Amino acid sequence: MLNFTACKYFLEVARLLSIRAAADRLHVAPSAISRQISKLEHEFDVQLLVRHSNGVRLTASGELLAKHMTVVFDRIDIAKGEISDLKGLKTGRVEIATIEGISRPFLSENIDRFRQKYPSIEFRVRIRGRERVLEALEQHLCQIGFIYDNFSHPSIEEVGKWRQPLLAFARPDHPFADGRHLTLEDLLPVRCVLPDDSFGIHHLVKRAYAKLGATPNTTLVADQFHFLIDHAIRTNAIIYLPLQAALTEAQTGQIVPLNLECRDFEHRYIFAIVRRDQQLSPAAAEFLKFVLLQFSKGEKSDAELLAKLRKL
Numbered sequence: 001m002l003n004f005t006a007c008k009y010f011l012e013v014a015r016l017l018s019i020r021a022a023a024d025r026l027h028v029a030p031s032a033i034s035r036q037i038s039k040l041e042h043e044f045d046v047q048l049l050v051r052h053s054n055g056v057r058l059t060a061s062g063e064l065l066a067k068h069m070t071v072v073f074d075r076i077d078i079a080k081g082e083i084s085d086l087k088g089l090k091t092g093r094v095e096i097a098t099i100e101g102i103s104r105p106f107l108s109e110n111i112d113r114f115r116q117k118y119p120s121i122e123f124r125v126r127i128r129g130r131e132r133v134l135e136a137l138e139q140h141l142c143q144i145g146f147i148y149d150n151f152s153h154p155s156i157e158e159v160g161k162w163r164q165p166l167l168a169f170a171r172p173d174h175p176f177a178d179g180r181h182l183t184l185e186d187l188l189p190v191r192c193v194l195p196d197d198s199f200g201i202h203h204l205v206k207r208a209y210a211k212l213g214a215t216p217n218t219t220l221v222a223d224q225f226h227f228l229i230d231h232a233i234r235t236n237a238i239i240y241l242p243l244q245a246a247l248t249e250a251q252t253g254q255i256v257p258l259n260l261e262c263r264d265f266e267h268r269y270i271f272a273i274v275r276r277d278q279q280l281s282p283a284a285a286e287f288l289k290f291v292l293l294q295f296s297k298g299e300k301s302d303a304e305l306l307a308k309l310r311k312l
Contacts, residue, residue, distance in 0.1 A: 014063075243257070
């Protein structure tokens with residue numbers, strides 16, 4: 001009979017392609033993981049992985065076993081969730097991978113509101129760039145994902161969206177923050193800061209500039225929005241973000257949306273996504289339904305806030 005612990009350890013190594021990284025993640029010694037994998041190799045009478053200087057790689061047998069084990073552990077999670085459902089969602093776990101843009105305050109607030117109704121539901125949130133959110137879903141590291149801008153992936157589907165045009169923000173004392181109508185051509189020489197290329201925003205902005213035969217006058221590229229916002233405020237540079245990503249700073253008047261008209265930035269969305277083959281646990285399904293209801297309310301409240309901010 002297969003050892004559950006050995007399977008769990010092997011699957012973590014298969015995901016990370018490193019025994020040491022898996023040991024750190026699972027808080028066990030690397031030697032303990034090696035022993036459990038040896039037991040699996042003995043059980044199946046095959047070699048499951050090959051060690052090399054930078055980690056490990058799976059053999060064909062290892063890849064096959066990892067694929068089937070992923071399905072098995074998914075089914076176990078569903079079973080746990082269904083048992084929790086019988087208890088009225090008294091227990092359960094929701095795993096999310098999300099872009100940073102809606103992590104604060106939207107996602108934090110709604111997790112808090114959801115837990116007021118279901119206080120024993122646990123959450124695990126991974127905040128990362130767009131491509132890594134897709135990767136986390138694909139690798140079964142989360143149940144629900146949130147990304148910005150369009151995507152195409154054979155094993156992932158959209159289950160909801162929230163219109164979030166890309167905006168140009170600056171300090172209230174910026175020369176272009178006086179309410180005048182602007183085009184992207186007006187902003188070509190102006191200093192800006194950008195998220196790095198793991199974010200869809202990076203590519204969206206560069207494509208829009210390229211259409212004008214230009215590149216952004218970028219002074220800083222980073223992988224953390226709030227660091228970028230702080231730097232834009234400090235240096236009076238422009239930052240391109242959807243409203244939700246800069247909501248706190250906009251509401252407190254630290255930055256304001258410029259009156260920019262750019263067709264490439266208009267029809268952009270935050271998407272809620274899941275794996276096509278996935279049956280969500282009851283806790284995850286209930287939270288997704290809860291969040292999508294907030295999506296439907298968000299567009300109206302965003303429009304009202306933007307109108308207010310642009311009048312200030």
